[in-house]
Amino acid sequence: MSARAFPALLASVLLTLLGLSSHSAALIVPMTGWTPLNGDANYWADASGQCVMREERHGQAFPQFTTPDDARLFAVKLQSSLGRSVSNVVTQPVDRSGQWGVLAAYDFQQSGVKYRVSQLYLSDRGVLRTVTGSSAAQTAPACVTDMRDFIRYLAN
Template sequence: MSARTPVAALLTAAVFAFAPAQALIVPMTGWTPVAGNANEWIDEAGACLLREEKHGQAFPAFKTQDQARAFALKLQSKLSARKVREVVTQPVDRAGAWSILASYSYEQGGVTYRISQLYLSDSGILRTVTGSSAEFEGSPCVNAMREFLRYLAD
């Protein structure tokens, strides 16, 4: 894959240790599972990548926006202490439960990637849906991926 594709960045940009999760449903035209793995999807141009992962660590279900906001600020501080830049976190509503959406920049091999990562509570266990693209990628997949993470992924 070329340096502009986000696959390598997404593999190393993750902040936590990962374990397999159930299959992610990506409702965007032209996206296909990577190597038949329904937890990892790439757009037809190879410019954007989505990955769903279930972590073995506990993660609370936030009942209020204030609870989610407090956690988002802690997460922003933790992410900022790592090899990522321009960290922004925010609570997002998912059918009456609150989750956290984080976005940040990550550099690998001289290429800067924009990462959007949704933190969800799946029966009290952390599950993330992460999107990645090169920083100045102009493909239509970038906005579609970010909108999916912001509004639809759950």
């Protein structure tokens, strides 16, 4: 696959995983070299185009977890649900200033390419908001660690 086709394929994967786009406040990606794709501040790629992130508001109700146990219960259900369509699913609660979200990581295959996905599930005033990052699983581009750390520790 050419380097130029790779970002388009990653974009296709994220859109497949997340469904239709919706509008929300712009995601702030504090990493050097990351830029919004096609002027969409909810959809970012690193300078090489090997890692992409997308923030999305889904419009469906999603509870605010106030305890790690509540988030853990959802994480277990999410792991089971995701496991029906993707592989190597791992979920865990994550703290966001006293509110809890759930972080999921899994492998997704499309067009013969396996992708490693990190996806953060948050409640934004009772509405589901996700921050999703993806890169090809077969490669280890430099952007992966920063992307996963951003989703794990900083995105909120």
